[in-house]
Amino acid sequence: MFTKNKEESISGLGEVALIAKIRHWLGAISPNSPQGMGDDCAVVDRPKGLKQILTTDSLSYDQHFDGSISAHDAGAKLIKRNLSDIAAMGGRPGEALLNLLCGSDLRTDWLAAFFEGISHACREYELPIVGGDTSTLPNGQFTAVLSLTGYLTKPPLLRKDAQAGDTLYVTGTLGGSLLKKHHNFEPRLNEGQWLAQSMACSALMDITDGLAKDLGEIIPDECVAYLELSKIPLSDAAHQCAKASGRPAMEHAFCDGEDYELLLAVKKETQLEVFERQWRQKFPGTPLSQIGQLRKGQSKVPYIDSKTQEALPWIKGFEHLINQ
Amino acid sequence: MFTKNKEESISGLGEVALIAKIRHWLGAISPNSPQGMGDDCAVVDRPKGLKQILTTDSLSYDQHFDGSISAHDAGAKLIKRNLSDIAAMGGRPGEALLNLLCGSDLRTDWLAAFFEGISHACREYELPIVGGDTSTLPNGQFTAVLSLTGYLTKPPLLRKDAQAGDTLYVTGTLGGSLLKKHHNFEPRLNEGQWLAQSMACSALMDITDGLAKDLGEIIPDECVAYLELSKIPLSDAAHQCAKASGRPAMEHAFCDGEDYELLLAVKKETQLEVFERQWRQKFPGTPLSQIGQLRKGQSKVPYIDSKTQEALPWIKGFEHLINQ
Numbered sequence A, B: 001m002f003t004k005n006k007e008e009s010i011s012g013l014g015e016v017a018l019i020a021k022i023r024h025w026l027g028a029i030s031p032n033s034p035q036g037m038g039d040d041c042a043v044v045d046r047p048k049g050l051k052q053i054l055t056t057d058s059l060s061y062d063q064h065f066d067g068s069i070s071a072h073d074a075g076a077k078l079i080k081r082n083l084s085d086i087a088a089m090g091g092r093p094g095e096a097l098l099n100l101l102c103g104s105d106l107r108t109d110w111l112a113a114f115f116e117g118i119s120h121a122c123r124e125y126e127l128p129i130v131g132g133d134t135s136t137l138p139n140g141q142f143t144a145v146l147s148l149t150g151y152l153t154k155p156p157l158l159r160k161d162a163q164a165g166d167t168l169y170v171t172g173t174l175g176g177s178l179l180k181k182h183h184n185f186e187p188r189l190n191e192g193q194w195l196a197q198s199m200a201c202s203a204l205m206d207i208t209d210g211l212a213k214d215l216g217e218i219i220p221d222e223c224v225a226y227l228e229l230s231k232i233p234l235s236d237a238a239h240q241c242a243k244a245s246g247r248p249a250m251e252h253a254f255c256d257g258e259d260y261e262l263l264l265a266v267k268k269e270t271q272l273e274v275f276e277r278q279w280r281q282k283f284p285g286t287p288l289s290q291i292g293q294l295r296k297g298q299s300k301v302p303y304i305d306s307k308t309q310e311a312l313p314w315i316k317g318f319e320h321l322i323n324q
Helices: A015-029 A071-087 A108-125 A189-198 A211-218 A236-245 A249-255 A272-282 B015-029 B071-087 B108-124 B189-198 B211-218 B236-245 B249-255 B272-282
Strands: A042-045 A051-060 A092-102 A129-136 A142-152 A167-171 A201-207 A223-227 A261-266 A288-296 A303-305 B042-045 B051-060 B092-102 B129-136 B142-152 B167-171 B201-207 B223-227 B261-266 B288-296 B303-305
Touching (some): A015 B129, A042 B129, A051 A071, A051 B129, A071 A108, A071 A189, A092 A108, A092 A189, A092 B142, A108 B015, A129 B042, A129 B051, A142 B051, B051 B071, B071 B092, B071 B142, B071 B189, B092 B108, B092 B189, B189 B261, B189 B272, B201 B211, B211 B249
Parallel strands (some): B092 B129, B223 B303
Antiparallel strands (some): A042 A051, A051 A142, A223 A288, B167 B261, B167 B288, B201 B261, B223 B288
């Protein structure tokens, strides 16, 4: 079942191709987004017009965290990264199911602190954990999987409904999350819910794999994104990382993963000044940056520097499963 | 975070104690059954009287399957063992979320066959997979986690509502599942739904950790189970295992895990002959065995041989996380 021959293993595929294959293998039992895969959550119709959303995500030792963050912060991160997917639909959290998979050599006091972090985050966001399961992995292994229900009170904000002419925004600042933010962030639940009820937004997602990769998700067919690089909100951490890596801070903002910020398109008929003023009043602590616009056009690289009119070099974010 | 000192690790706890600790650590954010942990599914009230059920379970290489079963059967097993939890509430399946966690050295053709098994089982039980996630584990590792929604059209059949005087039944035959049945079983969905609408049943669960362990779950406080050993439906595989192990076939029926049969208590006011006749008409292919009765009483070992009036020696089923 395992092989050292890369051609025969999934290591040769990369995450995007692997997911495409899985969709193909599943066939008709895997409905398309919004009812199925392809967005931050699936949207399922329930009786009496209730729209439920469903999502799942995992947190593995050595993959999503290492010994440099505390057990408490790792536990809180598991909850918050899943809530970020609920936020990215403009939804509200419902209930959680938790799977714990670990080696039996896991320290009990470490696990207690991990659950303290879970419990703390769940209280903060009013998320009950209603079920779960434990199972054994080989020594030295730890993975936790969270599955979440949530619900919508407004039509869902999908990735795929943006149009040419819409304006692109991001919340917060981008890049260098590995220094701290990847476990020290707030899921943008209130912001997402406000966007859902404002009706100004045509598309919404959270930035988890880096702007470079995620932006491609909301660009419609036969459109390109014209970006004003001077407006991209570089984080202090992006600048710090740039000093260490020798690469531009802008590249860190585009290509580092785990920002957990919102990326949104605002409908072209919206009065942007009014929209931005309302945002500032409602969320004075959450920066909102207008980073560019969607326009008709075709380009091999769909991100254009609106100043130079040249294609941007950053098109890949963080991909799992590559060349390990 | 890991330790070789058993006293400091979860290996010293065993699964039951670990889950008790997790409940303690989670505190108020973990509601009690039926709204939370403690039964085969959590039961969550939705608007307009809809009762949703939620459950999750995993399947790990070297833990729940090995190289002796095909990738196709492993995939089908993941679906069916989760559906068995839906059956154990008398519920109907809704949608599934799938997490795939594996080493990047996993063979692509093995994974394709695994998804063929998933897809086949999902078509058979009309279960759409609406979302999921992939993540990397170290080479040689494979775990899949499935989370399920379902719903009830009748009041849920819980583990905890049995009373003294109720009669105990099991479906199918027990023991020796490791030879084949652990991946070659049908979740008892139709049987569970029929039991829910029959109103004869006071408690229901599926037998996954062995009758010895699971029976304890449905015995009320200050009750014991009087069992007629001659009525325990020993599988052919239990007899085969007994020959190989030198232990009694009855011990295999009690202590082997993964039977995926239903264990139920039938209310004392029920006309058992009528109930059993209806069952045989409805499910001619599914044996139903009356194995004993719940009676008032206290005993250190709550399982009594009704012939000898002596305590039975088998009280432990399959426990994860012990002494590995």
